[in-house]
Amino acid sequence: xxxxRVEFIKSAVKENQYPEYDFPEIAFAGRSNVGxxxxxxxxxxxxxxxxxxxxxxxxxxxxxxLVNENLSFVxxxxxxxxxxxxxxxxxxxxxxxxxxxxxxxxxxxxxxxDIRRDPEKEEFEMMNWLENHGLPxxxxxxxxxxxxxxxxxxxxxxxxxxxxxxxxxxxCFSSKTKKGRETVLGEIENLIEWGSE
Numbered sequence: 001x002x003x004x005r006v007e008f009i010k011s012a013v014k015e016n017q018y019p020e021y022d023f024p025e026i027a028f029a030g031r032s033n034v035g036x037x038x039x040x041x042x043x044x045x046x047x048x049x050x051x052x053x054x055x056x057x058x059x060x061x062x063x064x065x066l067v068n069e070n071l072s073f074v075x076x077x078x079x080x081x082x083x084x085x086x087x088x089x090x091x092x093x094x095x096x097x098x099x100x101x102x103x104x105x106x107x108x109x110x111x112x113x114d115i116r117r118d119p120e121k122e123e124f125e126m127m128n129w130l131e132n133h134g135l136p137x138x139x140x141x142x143x144x145x146x147x148x149x150x151x152x153x154x155x156x157x158x159x160x161x162x163x164x165x166x167x168x169x170x171x172c173f174s175s176k177t178k179k180g181r182e183t184v185l186g187e188i189e190n191l192i193e194w195g196s197e
Contacts, residue, residue: 001185005068006044011061013095015102019064022105024192025072029096029126030112032078035142038175039112040065040073043185062099071192074099074106079122101133107195108136110184115141115155115172119162127163136194138171138187139163145174 012018028036041047044067063075076096100106109130113119130137141159144152152172160167171187173180 001189003044003067007066009064009066011063023070023072024195025074025106026188027074027076027109029076029109034112034114036075036112040075042175042178042181108191110138110140112140112142115144140171140173142173144172144179145176
């Protein structure tokens with residue numbers, strides 16, 4: 001997949017604020033500060049289209065991007081720890097579930113997990129929700145450049161059994177080295193082909 005053009009469309013909280021196009025949509029979800037924005041920027045090869053921050057909880061709305069005028073990337077708020085009020089945090093989960101449950105053109109989700117950390121309750125809850133609703137998802141282990149190749153393999157060997165996933169079903173990714181970029185784009189293409197059948 002070659003990405004030639006990307007534009008930010010809008011941010012939304014409620015269903016009536018979502019864009020009205022019916023292009024296939026891929027959502028990105030993960031813990032606060034896991035590297036969602038950096039992953040999307042790496043995929044689209046733009047440094048700053050999606051705002052990144054070292055402070056957890058930077059993304060507080062559902063952000064829609066149009067790719068190649070025929071595909072939509074959706075950046076969801078991070079879950080887990082974030083330096084925002086409990087009130088705002090408590091609004092995120094219903095907002096995300098509403099989006100995931102109501103968006104008919106959503107083909108799948110990319111679930112990001114920091115390779116240095118074990119999956120926690122939120123990741124398992126997200127996976128259970130996706131499986132129960134029949135929504136395909138891809139697991140991407142971010143920040144792979146923080147570990148040596150040997151340690152990356154050790155973490156992969158540790159995390160995959162916890163997720164009940166084959167190693168071929170999990171991608172190691174680094175926004176710094178672009179490791180895994182082509183694989184993630186290939187999987188997105190597969191989702192689009194699957195969705196058009």
